[in-house]
Amino acid sequence: MAELGKKYCVYCLAEVSPLRFRCTECQDIELCPECFSAGAEIGHHRRYHGYQLVDGGRFTLWGPEAEGGWTSREEQLLLDAIEQFGFGNWEDMAAHVGASRTPQEVMEHYVSMYIHGNLGKACIPDTIPNRVTDHTCPSGGPLSPSLTTPLPPLDISVAEQQQLGYMPLRDDYEIEYDQDAETLISGLSVNYDDDDVEIELKRAHVDMYVRKLKERQRRKNIARDYNLVPAFLGKDKKEKEKTLKRKITKEEKELRLKLRPLYQFMSCQEFDDLFENMHKEKMLRAKIRELQRYRRNGITKMEESAEYEAARHKREKRKENKTLAGSKRGKEDSKDGEFAAIENLPGFELLSDREKVLCSSLNLSPARYVTVKTIIIKDHLQKRQGIPSKSRLPSYLDKVLKKRILNFLTESGWISRDTS
Numbered sequence: 001m002a003e004l005g006k007k008y009c010v011y012c013l014a015e016v017s018p019l020r021f022r023c024t025e026c027q028d029i030e031l032c033p034e035c036f037s038a039g040a041e042i043g044h045h046r047r048y049h050g051y052q053l054v055d056g057g058r059f060t061l062w063g064p065e066a067e068g069g070w071t072s073r074e075e076q077l078l079l080d081a082i083e084q085f086g087f088g089n090w091e092d093m094a095a096h097v098g099a100s101r102t103p104q105e106v107m108e109h110y111v112s113m114y115i116h117g118n119l120g121k122a123c124i125p126d127t128i129p130n131r132v133t134d135h136t137c138p139s140g141g142p143l144s145p146s147l148t149t150p151l152p153p154l155d156i157s158v159a160e161q162q163q164l165g166y167m168p169l170r171d172d173y174e175i176e177y178d179q180d181a182e183t184l185i186s187g188l189s190v191n192y193d194d195d196d197v198e199i200e201l202k203r204a205h206v207d208m209y210v211r212k213l214k215e216r217q218r219r220k221n222i223a224r225d226y227n228l229v230p231a232f233l234g235k236d237k238k239e240k241e242k243t244l245k246r247k248i249t250k251e252e253k254e255l256r257l258k259l260r261p262l263y264q265f266m267s268c269q270e271f272d273d274l275f276e277n278m279h280k281e282k283m284l285r286a287k288i289r290e291l292q293r294y295r296r297n298g299i300t301k302m303e304e305s306a307e308y309e310a311a312r313h314k315r316e317k318r319k320e321n322k323t324l325a326g327s328k329r330g331k332e333d334s335k336d337g338e339f340a341a342i343e344n345l346p347g348f349e350l351l352s353d354r355e356k357v358l359c360s361s362l363n364l365s366p367a368r369y370v371t372v373k374t375i376i377i378k379d380h381l382q383k384r385q386g387i388p389s390k391s392r393l394p395s396y397l398d399k400v401l402k403k404r405i406l407n408f409l410t411e412s413g414w415i416s417r418d419t420s
Contacts, residue, residue, distance in 0.1 A: 007020055007030060009030065009031055009032040010029055012032060012034070012035055016032045019032075019072075021053060022052045023045055023049050023051060024051065024052055026044060026049065029043075030054070036051070053072075077096055077097045077098070078093065078109070080096065081096040081097060090104070093110075151171050153169065156229065176216055178215070181216070182209070184209045184212075185206060188202050188206070225267035226263075226268045252275060256275065294308065342356070342366060345366050346366065347367040347369075350370060351369070351370075354412070355369065358408055362401060362405075372401075373409065373414075376405065376414075377409070377415065380415040
């Protein structure tokens with residue numbers, strides 16, 4: 001005889017006091033979980049009848065050690081909460097399950113049992129059919145996120161932002177390159193009755209729009225790389241004056257002009273670094289040649305190089321002095337040779353250096369020059385005093401000689417220009 005207060009399965013006669021399933025259509029039909037899962041049928045009872053869970057859900061599905069005491073009622077409330085509040089709202093789910101469970105416990109239990117546990121492995125396949133494919137490319141492809149990811153905002157003031165029409169949080173301008181590019185796709189829609197030609201046409205529109213976006217982003221990158229915004233605002237000159245540490249030589253300027261076609265492949269900073277490294281290479285080569293010269297002269301220490309440079313400077317100074325002395329002596333000899341034709345004539349010692357040059361160039365003897373000079377100055381003084389005088393120049397003085405001598409006396413200040 002069965003013990004009082006205990007319930008038994010009508011199919012296998014096992015005790016079902018902890019948990020049993022009662023048929024809602026047949027009387028006195030209660031099954032154990034094993035017979036219920038196997039779909040047992042007895043008498044008029046069929047497996048497709050409705051069932052009622054008896055015992056209030058005080059049993060555990062996963063076992064008390066693995067689950068931490070989660071009852072079936074809490075499991076049912078957890079599944080209801082995940083459906084109602086969504087994955088991630090652990091605070092609301094913990095409040096729905098009961099005050100005995102914290103949000104951390106709810107999250108750990110659901111992740112460990114329903115996602116990474118046996119139930120999750122059985123329900124979630126490794127390859128999900130009809131899953132949405134990510135078509136974005138990680139390295140600047142046609143639909144790369146880099147096309148829409150804004151660059152760091154420009155470091156300009158509010159007034160300059162208004163002047164440029166610049167929106168720093170979006171890294172956009174009020175007027176972008178090809179402002180009407182969005183009209184290509186603004187009216188596109190995917191319809192199930194589209195034929196192949198219409199689909200390809202819409203894809204072509206999308207491709208055209210993506211190309212315009214790439215060109216727009218490329219122009220922004222060029223403006224960043226070559227500091228076009230500071231150049232437009234007039235800031236680049238001040239910054240260049242601050243950062244310029246050395247004077248650019250003429251050879252480097254010519255080389256910059258020759259390499260100008262490479263600007264499109266390099267940023268401004270890369271181009272400056274290139275020439276800075278070339279300048280360093282030039283300085284290093286010069287230093288290497290200097291060290292090699294020291295080595296050829298038997299110098300092995302830097303302390304000895306200072307003495308060598310001082311001695312070399314003295315030697316070069318002596319050579320320069322000798323060269324200057326030789327050049328002065330040559331000039332004096334050339335002067336003596338220049339005046340050789342008239343230096344032995346009477347009156348040569350009365351002439352100045354300029355008069356000697358004049359007489360030598362005119363092939364005029366010093367005595368005749370002195371005579372002509374005296375007559376011209378005497379006539380000039382009489383004219384200034386208002387005394388009428390008639391100039392009686394020598395017969396050997398033609399018009400060309402007279403004009404040359406008058407110009408010389410006027411430039412030397414012997415006579416005034418108006419009188420001459």
